Amino acid sequence: MVDVAMSGPRGPKPKKAFSTRNIMLYGTLILVSVYYLLPLYVMIVTSLKGMPEIRLGNVFSPPLEITTAAWTKAWSEACTGINCDGLSRGFWNSVQILIPSVVLSIAVASVNGYALSHWKFKGSELFFTILIIGAFIPYQTMLYPIVILLREIGLMGDLGGLVLVHTVFGMPILTLLFRNYFTSIPEELFKAARVDGARFWGIYFRIMLPMALPIFVVAMILQVTGIWNDFLFGVIYTKPDTYPMTVQLNNIVNSVQGVKEYNVNMAATLLTGLVPLVIYFASGKLFVRGIAAGAVKG
Amino acid sequence: MSDHVSEQSAPAKRPVQLFRNMSAKIASIPMILTALVVFVGGTTWTVVHSFTSSRLLPKLDFVGLDQYERLWSTPRWLISIENLAIYGLCSMILTLTIGFTLAALLDRKIRFENTFRTIFLYPFALSFVVTGLAWQWILNPDFGLQQVVRDWGWESFAFDPLNNSKIVIFGILIAGIWQGSGLIMCIMLAGLRGIDEDIWKAARVDGIGTVKTYLRVIIPMMRPVFITSLVLIASGIIKLYDLVVAQTNGGPGISSEVPAKYVIEYMFRAQNLAQGFAASTMMLVSVVVILIPWAYLEFGGRKRG
Incomplete structure (x- = not known):
């Protein structure tokens, strides 16, 4: 049965290492792990094989001859339509979308959250409630009005337009994140600064910002993975030349022309998944915190 | 503003006039615009236009529930x-x-x-x-x-x-x-x-x-x-x-x-x-x-x- 450990997951080891309970427990976990790891494994081995070896047939078998040709091709030669400069184009587009989107959305949302926590004004809670409810509205109902708005300000099809869209749709969850964090900062600190004569921006930059660095990291993880993985906004608000990586990837893999090169496809897929994966493995617990924050929205 | 800060209750500083707390209001403009223009405005716009016969371009000639009838058939x-x-x-x-x-x-x-x-x-x-x-x-x-x-x-x-x-x-x-x-x-x-x-x-x-x-x-x-x-x-x-x-x-x-x-x-x-x-x-x-x-x-x- 269960060991009585008062705190933390690392309780004392069960007495018998190979009890039925343990075999069942770890057996299930390992079996499930196989299901979760399988796609990653298959992607990696496929991308390292040559096409003849793939045609012979087994997606699970490790490559007999390891070749990185597929990776090179996916990065710099794969074709979408008439452009044959590979996924690198989409990668740089995504970088150009990502950086301003992350900076702008976090800057805007952190100031919003700050205003909502210590500088409430008449109606601020109402706007916040609308914002949070808005997070649940299907994007589809807002897609076309945004097309019109972007056209009006001349940013339709432009990377700048997509940056705005990401800022707008990142706002509910990020504002909530920052509002909750700033609310937890003691009121006394805020009041002391007020007494010392600090105003809205002074308190934000001198006190709140330095104290909120961890939450900024969480917000960054959330936004970088979210924006990098976006497909819908990319496909609607950009032109083929400025397609983000996910859209270009889909066009490369699902193009109907030419012979299917599964190894190139898988290399391209892995390349696109690499950025969020690196962030995931590097950030560890912070990633979990980010999604947990995303989970309690509303 | 005297120095007895800690005992003041929180909601004491709720502003009344429009120009009080101005910085916070200015800072909230992006949020207000997003909430009102994109979320409320955009959604309303779409719902209203779903009762029209817009094809290539949105226009306001209402046709009642025609689109919904077509949708469900x-x-x-x-x-x-x-x-x-x-x-x-x-x-x-x-x-x-x-x-x-x-x-x-x-x-x-x-x-x-x-x-x-x-x-x-x-x-x-x-x-x-x-x-x-x-x-x-x-x-x-x-x-x-x-x-x-x-x-x-x-x-x-x-x-x-x-x-x-x-x-x-x-x-x-x-x-x-x-x-x-x-x-x-x-x-x-x-x-x-x-x-x-x-x-x-x-x-x-x-x-x-x-x-x-x-x-x-x-x-x-x-x-x-x-x-x-x-x-x-x-x-x-x-x-x-x-x-x-x-x-x-x-x-x-x-x-x-x-x-x-x-x-x-x-x-x-x-x-x-x-x-x-x-x-x-x-x-x-x-x-x-x-x-x-x-x-x-x-x-x-x-x-x-």
């Missing part, structure tokens, strides 16, 4: 709805079951907990496009899972969801669950960790078995966590789009179409705007139907803004 929409219903129901049940079971297993004070959690959660970091393409390859009928099992000696084995319009939605379901269940596991695990150790002790003293304790005591206690998870899963289900586009692109034929895809194709490809608006309004309605009871459960008890 279009096979493609009906298939989309059916797919979403199957996907939604299975995904809710399976994701909740898998998420909770994994969380419960990880909560049994096991070794390598972090490793297992990392493995279960990493798909969530990947995009739906990557997920869809990876599973498209694994489920490839000529080289994928089906062929491998046949090579192992089970000659008649047949599982080719991507070529078989009857089961294609389950092919998408496998990928969807792979991507999303880690998140629910994480939320459930956080919920389990929040349960008082004394509950377990009490259950042990009473001689209640582990499984029974979970079913009878722990799960009822975790009701809020389950509700949060359900809302998360549900809002993800309605958004289902990229995964289908990447994995099957609606095929074979139109057998794996989903509502979100219908909307986008009608708005941006078929240039039948109002039809797309009507479909997206239906999506909105379904969200409202889910959201209201939840908001009632969540906020009905305690007073919050």
Whole structure:
């Protein structure tokens, strides 16, 4: 049965290492792990094989001859339509979308959250409630009005337009994140600064910002993975030349022309998944915190 | 402003005039614009235009419920709805079951907990496009899972969801669950960790078995966590789009179409705007139907803004 450990997951080891309970427990976990790891494994081995070896047939078998040709091709030669400069184009587009989107959305949302926590004004809670409810509205109902708005300000099809869209749709969850964090900062600190004569921006930059660095990291993880993985906004608000990586990837893999090169496809897929994966493995617990924050929205 | 700061009660500094607290109001302009113009304005605009006959360009010539009548007599929409219903129901049940079971297993004070959690959660970091393409390859009928099992000696084995319009939605379901269940596991695990150790002790003293304790005591206690998870899963289900586009692109034929895809194709490809608006309004309605009871459960008890 269960060991009585008062705190933390690392309780004392069960007495018998190979009890039925343990075999069942770890057996299930390992079996499930196989299901979760399988796609990653298959992607990696496929991308390292040559096409003849793939045609012979087994997606699970490790490559007999390891070749990185597929990776090179996916990065710099794969074709979408008439452009044959590979996924690198989409990668740089995504970088150009990502950086301003992350900076702008976090800057805007952190100031919003700050205003909502210590500088409430008449109606601020109402706007916040609308914002949070808005997070649940299907994007589809807002897609076309945004097309019109972007056209009006001349940013339709432009990377700048997509940056705005990401800022707008990142706002509910990020504002909530920052509002909750700033609310937890003691009121006394805020009041002391007020007494010392600090105003809205002074308190934000001198006190709140330095104290909120961890939450900024969480917000960054959330936004970088979210924006990098976006497909819908990319496909609607950009032109083929400025397609983000996910859209270009889909066009490369699902193009109907030419012979299917599964190894190139898988290399391209892995390349696109690499950025969020690196962030995931590097950030560890912070990633979990980010999604947990995303989970309690509303 | 004197120096007795600490004893002042919080709501004392609520401003009355328009120009008090001006910086905060200016700083909130992006939020106010987003809330009013994009969320309220955009949604209203779409709903209003769903009652028109707009095709290439939006225009305000109202035709009543025509678009909705057409929508509900279009096979493609009906298939989309059916797919979403199957996907939604299975995904809710399976994701909740898998998420909770994994969380419960990880909560049994096991070794390598972090490793297992990392493995279960990493798909969530990947995009739906990557997920869809990876599973498209694994489920490839000529080289994928089906062929491998046949090579192992089970000659008649047949599982080719991507070529078989009857089961294609389950092919998408496998990928969807792979991507999303880690998140629910994480939320459930956080919920389990929040349960008082004394509950377990009490259950042990009473001689209640582990499984029974979970079913009878722990799960009822975790009701809020389950509700949060359900809302998360549900809002993800309605958004289902990229995964289908990447994995099957609606095929074979139109057998794996989903509502979100219908909307986008009608708005941006078929240039039948109002039809797309009507479909997206239906999506909105379904969200409202889910959201209201939840908001009632969540906020009905305690007073919050």
